[in-house]
Amino acid sequence: MDKPKTYNSQEAEKKWQEYWEKEKLYKFIQPKQTKDIFSIDTPPPTLSGAMHIGHAFSYSQGDFIARYHRMLGKAVLYPFGTDDNGLPTERLVEKLKHVKGVKMDREAFVQLCSKTVAELTPSFVQPWKDMGISCDFNQSYSTIDKHSRYVSQYSFLDLYRKGRIYAEESPVAWCTTCRTAIAQAEFDNIDQSSTFNDIVFKVGSKDVTLSTTRPELLPACVALMMHPSHKQYKDLKGKFAKVPLFNYEVPVLADEKVDPTKGTGIVMCCTFGDKTDIEWWRKYKLPLRVLFDDHGNLNDLAVKYQGLPLKEARKQIIADLQEQHLLTHQKPIQHAVNVHERCGTEVEFLKKRQWYIRVLDMKEDLIVAADKITWTPEFMKHRYVHWVENLAWDWCISRQRFYGVPIPVWSCKKCNNVILPEEKDLPLDPLETKPKKACSCGSKEFIPEQDVLDTWATSSMTPQIVLGWPNNKEFSSSYPMNLRLQASEIIRTWSFYTIVKSLLHHKTIPWHHIVLSGLIMDPQGQKMAKSKGNVIDPVVLLQKFSADAIRYWAAGAKVGEDISFQEKEIVNGQKTVTKLWNAAQFVASHLTDKPSKKQKLELMDQWLLTKLQQLIQNCTESFDQYSFWTVKAAVDNFFWNIFCDYYLEIVKDRLYNPDKRGKEARASAQFTLHAALLTLLKLFAPIMPYITEELYMQLFLKEEKNKSIHVSAWPTVDQKLLAEETLVLGDRFVQILSEVRQFKSQQKVSLKAEVILTLEKKDYALLEPVFADLRATCQARDIKQGSFSVTLCV
RNA sequence: GAGCCGGUGGUCUAGCGGUUAUGAUGCGUCCCUUACAAGGACGGGGUCGAAGGUUCAAAUCCUUCCCGGCUCACCA
Numbered sequence: 001m002d003k004p005k006t007y008n009s010q011e012a013e014k015k016w017q018e019y020w021e022k023e024k025l026y027k028f029i030q031p032k033q034t035k036d037i038f039s040i041d042t043p044p045p046t047l048s049g050a051m052h053i054g055h056a057f058s059y060s061q062g063d064f065i066a067r068y069h070r071m072l073g074k075a076v077l078y079p080f081g082t083d084d085n086g087l088p089t090e091r092l093v094e095k096l097k098h099v100k101g102v103k104m105d106r107e108a109f110v111q112l113c114s115k116t117v118a119e120l121t122p123s124f125v126q127p128w129k130d131m132g133i134s135c136d137f138n139q140s141y142s143t144i145d146k147h148s149r150y151v152s153q154y155s156f157l158d159l160y161r162k163g164r165i166y167a168e169e170s171p172v173a174w175c176t177t178c179r180t181a182i183a184q185a186e187f188d189n190i191d192q193s194s195t196f197n198d199i200v201f202k203v204g205s206k207d208v209t210l211s212t213t214r215p216e217l218l219p220a221c222v223a224l225m226m227h228p229s230h231k232q233y234k235d236l237k238g239k240f241a242k243v244p245l246f247n248y249e250v251p252v253l254a255d256e257k258v259d260p261t262k263g264t265g266i267v268m269c270c271t272f273g274d275k276t277d278i279e280w281w282r283k284y285k286l287p288l289r290v291l292f293d294d295h296g297n298l299n300d301l302a303v304k305y306q307g308l309p310l311k312e313a314r315k316q317i318i319a320d321l322q323e324q325h326l327l328t329h330q331k332p333i334q335h336a337v338n339v340h341e342r343c344g345t346e347v348e349f350l351k352k353r354q355w356y357i358r359v360l361d362m363k364e365d366l367i368v369a370a371d372k373i374t375w376t377p378e379f380m381k382h383r384y385v386h387w388v389e390n391l392a393w394d395w396c397i398s399r400q401r402f403y404g405v406p407i408p409v410w411s412c413k414k415c416n417n418v419i420l421p422e423e424k425d426l427p428l429d430p431l432e433t434k435p436k437k438a439c440s441c442g443s444k445e446f447i448p449e450q451d452v453l454d455t456w457a458t459s460s461m462t463p464q465i466v467l468g469w470p471n472n473k474e475f476s477s478s479y480p481m482n483l484r485l486q487a488s489e490i491i492r493t494w495s496f497y498t499i500v501k502s503l504l505h506h507k508t509i510p511w512h513h514i515v516l517s518g519l520i521m522d523p524q525g526q527k528m529a530k531s532k533g534n535v536i537d538p539v540v541l542l543q544k545f546s547a548d549a550i551r552y553w554a555a556g557a558k559v560g561e562d563i564s565f566q567e568k569e570i571v572n573g574q575k576t577v578t579k580l581w582n583a584a585q586f587v588a589s590h591l592t593d594k595p596s597k598k599q600k601l602e603l604m605d606q607w608l609l610t611k612l613q614q615l616i617q618n619c620t621e622s623f624d625q626y627s628f629w630t631v632k633a634a635v636d637n638f639f640w641n642i643f644c645d646y647y648l649e650i651v652k653d654r655l656y657n658p659d660k661r662g663k664e665a666r667a668s669a670q671f672t673l674h675a676a677l678l679t680l681l682k683l684f685a686p687i688m689p690y691i692t693e694e695l696y697m698q699l700f701l702k703e704e705k706n707k708s709i710h711v712s713a714w715p716t717v718d719q720k721l722l723a724e725e726t727l728v729l730g731d732r733f734v735q736i737l738s739e740v741r742q743f744k745s746q747q748k749v750s751l752k753a754e755v756i757l758t759l760e761k762k763d764y765a766l767l768e769p770v771f772a773d774l775r776a777t778c779q780a781r782d783i784k785q786g787s788f789s790v791t792l793c794v
Numbered sequence: 795g796a797g798c799c800g801g802u803g804g805u806c807u808a809g810c811g812g813u814u815a816u817g818a819u820g821c822g823u824c825c826c827u828u829a830c831a832a833g834g835a836c837g838g839g840g841u842c843g844a845a846g847g848u849u850c851a852a853a854u855c856c857u858u859c860c861c862g863g864c865u866c867a868c869c870a
Contacts, residue, residue, distance in 0.1 A: 189866085196870085212870055225870085259870080267870035274869060336869050382798055383865055390866060492865085518799095519864080523806090527863085556807085556818095561799080562863075566806060568819060571832090579830070586829030633808070637817075648829075656828070738836090745824060745836035752827050779827090 007581040009546030013690045017129055025708055026134045031075040034474065038074035039481040040066055041463050041511055042135065043494065044081030044143055047120055048088035051127040053528065053565065054487060056538035058517035060554035062485035063133050064628040065515070067686035070134070071714035077481075079466045080135035082124065084117045085144035086404045086455030087178055087342055092116075093403070102179065106402050106431070113403040117144065127539055132547045132689045134710065141465055143458045144405070149427035151465045152458040153408045155501060157420055159357060160409075164504055165397075167418070169353040171271075171278045172396055173338075176296030176310070177345040180400040181354050183454060184393050185493045188341040191334055196263060198329035199321060201241040203252065208233065208241060209328055211263030213335065215321065216314040217270040219246050219301045220291035225267045225280060228254040233266060244326045245317065246303065253284055272349035275392065288351060294400075296348065310348075355398040355407060355451070359500055363388050369499050372509050376626050377560035380488055380516045387492040395500070397454045404452030410435055414443035460497035463510045481511040488516040488560060515626055518562040528565075536565055548688035549573030555632035555687045576636065577691045580684070583644055584695045587673045590655045591699070594670045602654075602665055604773050605672035606723040607730025608647050611638070612676055613722050616715045619683050628687065635683045643676060646734045653776030661772060678704075679715045729766055733774060736763065740778040743790040754779050754793040758786045 020026065031037060042062060045055055070076045090101050090109075093116045101109045121142070129137065141148060159165045172181045194213045201208045201224065210224065224241045226233050233252075240249040250268075257276060258267055269280045271288050280286065292298050296310045305313045321327040338347040359366075366388045375381040398407060406429045410419040419435045421428055430448035438444045463481050464470075480502070486494055495514060502510035521527055522534040529535070541550055552573025557563040601609070615638050622630040651669040658666040678700055685692040689710060696709035706712040736759070744751055757780040759767065764785040767774055771783055781793050 189869090192869090194869095210870070214870085263870055265870095269870090276870085336867085338869070377799090379798060386797060386866055488864085521863085564806080566819090568806080572818065575832075578832075582830040582833090584829085589829080629808090633817080641817095644829090645834085649827090652828085741835055742837085748824050750825055750827065751835065752825090 007578065007691065007694065009548065009577060009690065012694050013130070013132070013547055016690050016693045017132070020134070020708065020710075021129075021137070023707055024138065025710060026070075026076070026078065026136045027138065028077045028079075028136050029075055030474070034477040036073075036075055037077055037478060037482070038066075038069040038072075039077040039467075039478060039483070040079075041466065041481050041484040041498075042078065042080060043486045043490070044083040044141070044459060044462065045124075045128075046088050047082050047084040047117060047124055048092040050124070051538055053520050053536045053538050053541075054517075056127070056131055056541070056550060057520050057554045057557070058485070058487050059128060059133050060131060060551045061517050061557075061559060061628065062515070063131075063551075063689075064555060064631075064686045065483070065485070065623075065626055066134055067689065067710060068623045068628075068714065070710060071682070071685065071712065073713065076134075077466070077478075078135050080125070080128065080133070080137050080140040081142060081462060081465070082121060082140065083143045083455065083459055084121070085142075085148075085458060086452070087180070087399065087401055088455070089113060089117060089144075090401060090403045091342070092120075101402050109402050114144070117142070127542065130542050130547055131538070132551065134689070143455065143465075144403075146427060148458055148461070148465050149405045151461050151469060152405045152453060153421075153426045153428070154423060154470060155457070155461055155464070155505065156408060156453070157423065157426075159504055160418075160420060162504065164358050165355060166358065167353055167355045167398075169351060171281070171349045171351050172354050173393075174294070174348045174350040174352070175340040175343065175345050176292075176294065176348055177343045178340060178401075179294045181352060181396050181398060182340055182347070183396045183456070184391065185456070185496070186341050187338040187347060188344070189336055190339055190344075192337045193332060193334055194337075196329075196331040196333050197318060197321075197327055198264065198331075199244060200326045200328060201244060203236055203239050203241045206236075208236065208252075208266060209264050210266040210268055211331075212268060213333070214270070214273055214314070215317045216298075216305075216310050217268075217273050217291065218243055218317060219298075219303070219305075220270040220272075220289045221246075221250055221268045222271055222286040222289055223250050223269040223280065223284065224252045225255050225258050225269050226252065227258040227260040227265060228256065230254075230258075230260050230265050245320060245324070253280075255280060255283075271351075274349070278349060290351065292348070294350070354396050356394040356396055357457075357500070357504075359395050360391060360393070362500075362503065363391060365503055366496075366499060369503055369509050373499075373511065374513045376513065376515045377558075380491065380514075380560055383488070383491045384495055387496060395454075395497070397457045398451040399454055400450070401452050404455065405458050406430060407449045407451050407453055409449045410446035411449070412439035412441060412443050413445035413447055415439060415441040417441065419446060456493055456497045459494065460501045463498065463502070464505070469505075479506065480509050482513065484511040484514040486514070486516060488518055491516070513626075516560045518557065518560050521562055521564040523564050523566060541570070545570050545574055546577055546690065548577050548690050551687055551689075552576060552632070555628050558629050559626060573688075576639075577688065579640070579644065580681075580688075580691050580695065583639075583648065584677060584681075584699065586648065587677045588699050591670055591674055594674060595667045599664060599667040599671050601672065602668040602773070603726050603770050604647075604650055604730060604733065605668050606721075607726040607733075608642070608672055608676060609721040610723050610726055611642060611730075612679055613717045615683070616679065616717050620714070620716075623686075631683070632687055635680065635687075639680055639684075643680065646737065647672075647676070649737075650733075650773050650777050653773070661776075665772075675721070681709060682712060682715050685709045685712075729770065732763060732766055733770060736767070736774065737777055739788075740780075740790055747792060749792065752779055754781045756780065756782050756784065756791040756793060758784045758789045758791070760788050761785055763788070 066076050066078045093113045175182050196211045197215050198209050198211050221243050236252045237254050239252050242249055269277050271281055272278050291301050298305050298308050298313050300306050370381050370384050408421050410430050417439055467475050467478050469475050498510050549570045553569040618634050619631045654661045654665045654669045681692045681696050693709050
């Protein structure tokens with residue numbers, strides 16, 4: 001068979017990807033003993049966006065670990081999911097299909113979403129396959145599929161019965177763009193320029209000025225607040241102030257939470273401007289003045305501003321205040337604002353009935369759980385703990401959207417009782433089905449719940465979804481899972497919620513380890529963002545570079561560390577791929593007549609093999625600690641410097657000139673080249689799956705009898721090949737070689753130029769057994785004893 | 795404001811108690827040597843953010859400070 005002269009990564013990567021898929025190489029097969037499973041809980045990327053560079057990076061890192069464990073002989077449970085439920089998907093469908101969910105029939109919209117998701121999924125997933133991610137794509141799940149809906153609704157019922165879920169009408173964070181309640185974890189913090197407006201309130205005949213950034217909330221004002229020790233306004237306490245423009249009276253109250261140094265030291269309490277307003281509203285049992293609707297448009301409380309959106313109302317109210325000389329001063333400020341992470345809209349608060357999972361009382365357990373999980377890198381645990389400690393709200397799990405997992409409840413029209421479905425009827429949509437029995441009050445009329453669950457309420461169940469909870473009998477022996485892989489930026493959501501659910505359902509942690517990957521920064525160290533225009537598209541990269549090269553780059557970063565994107569590092573990967581190919585072709589050309597019997601080994605071969613055993617040991621230990629960047633550096637260094645730069649040069653003479661050097665000397669080199677190349681390919685295989693597969697199949701398929709390098713055995717240290725006594729000799733050999741090269745370089749002669757080499761007595765004695773190799777490699781016509789020197793032959 | 799991570803040749807980076815401080819890239823010089831010129835050999839270049847301290851010994855541990863980044867809080 002004709003072998004190709006050069007390696008075409010484009011063709012080869014496509015070929016092997018198809019081969020792996022056809023052979024179902026990454027299919028999970030349940031082993032006899034669950035201890036032979038290595039299970040990985042992988043993040044389902046959201047269908048609403050394409051693969052970004054962070055995905056390519058972190059999934060690659062996870063894949064190194066998965067492939068390593070597969071080569072150790074574990075049954076690797078490594079599913080692939082897509083997150084295609086909830087708001088992000090709705091927005092995508094709305095954009096693609098030019099529709100508005102709000103304006104459509106709910107059922108028709110949900111159907112359109114499902115249809116669109118099905119259309120999009122294959123091409124969405126393709127880049128992951130192209131990157132060589134070795135998930136079992138035939139067993140992928142989606143967070144909206146039937147099984148996920150089942151698990152998610154089952155979870156709801158379970159937690160409801162455990163008394164963990166409650167519905168309550170209370171102030172909740174609200175997005176006026178998405179028209180839904182949101183949770184604390186969905187807040188983004190931005191710094192915004194705004195204006196401090198000094199507005200005059202009348203208390204009796206006295207003027208009281210306060211500063212606010214939100215004058216549009218004047219009609220929602222329910223009190224003025226001051227610090228108890230406020231000097232200037234001491235006498236105001238207990239009096240009433242008249243709200244300007246709207247002319248109604250509100251009490252002046254004193255509270256410690258007011259910062260007397262901020263603004264004028266007086267602040268208005270509105271229902272609701274922020275969290276503190278909610279606190280005061282509760283504490284002082286203040287009236288509720290709901291000012292705007294779900295879209296953020298003002299209602300009749302706003303009188304002449306009715307119907308205006310909040311922002312517009314602000315402008316007009318400021319104008320009117322100005323006109324009536326009630327606005328005494330304006331000052332530009334920068335302040336922090338919570339926005340909805342999905343759309344950037346400022347978070348508002350509305351009193352609404354929502355469903356919650358009670359989590360505030362379990363902070364301690366949540367922190368204890370974190371200690372039972374091994375965090376890599378360890379410092380990431382702090383972020384989780386910090387988040388838990390700062391939790392301020394229970395987890396709001398209801399969303400006023402359409403495409404998602406329905407909340408599986410009805411309420412009785414007559415007595416308002418909550419009616420739950422039976423487990424065997426899940427998943428269901430309460431809008432489409434009815435309870436099978438009458439309510440305990442006798443009524444047969446029910447109001448179906450309209451809301452769907454927060455996406456995280458479902459994706460926090462990925463371990464259970466993947467392991468077939470609750471009906472899989474093996475579940476408890478496979479749970480907790482071995483490993484969770486994810487990006488560090490979703491600790492407060494995905495890690496946190498998954499741990500919450502696990503503790504509540506199973507009273508244990510969801511996985512033993514969690515490995516967090518860092519962020520990709522641009523070459524200047526700035527966070528990548530579309531708005532900055534510094535985003536790197538991995539699909540474009542894949543057209544330019546091989547997946548192996550991109551993975552090589554991803555392997556260079558310590559797990560959990562943010563790294564800046566360096567295209568040069570990918571180029572290095574590309575070079576390494578080419579170098580592997582060339583070195584392998586060279587080795588292969590000398591193996592056609594490799595004796596099958598093991599040979600007596602030359603000293604330099606023993607030296608190489610000993611170093612190789614050390615490398616195996618080092619790589620195995622590193623991989624066991626998820627330290628793939630150490631593996632990459634070690635194998636890379638061995639391959640380039642020891643194997644190619646030195647060893648291949650050392651054995652050329654023996655390989656090319658068996659007549660002069662002897663058949664045995666050649667055979668010894670053949671044995672060593674064979675062993676070293678095979679081992680290096682295997683050590684590189686988790687990081688660069690394509691080139692290693694290509695070369696393995698080309699050169700080692702027959703003898704190894706595996707379907708692929710990726711299901712071949714990870715190398716182990718062969719004690720018989722360890723000859724540590726040769727290390728001093730071999731290391732000195734390459735030092736001398738290096739000095740000879742340096743001499744020739746300084747003399748500006750070809751490396752082929754012949755020299756006379758004079759060695760110190762000690763070196764002479766040490767290296768005498770390998771003089772034949774030394775003479776050939778250095779092109780030394782003669783080796784003498786004396787003070788060290790290299791002389792050019794004329 | 796709090797917490798966390800980092801600051802190593804021009805650039806990127808390994809090392810995290812004892813190494814002539816790793817490698818890459820760029821730069822300079824040379825070499826078409828039967829795997830590789832999208833290559834190879836060789837070289838100049840850093841004292842490890844700053845200042846103190848611990849130690850026989852510190853880039854590596856401690857303290858303080860400076861700089862960059864991230865997370866959380868602040869949202870009148």
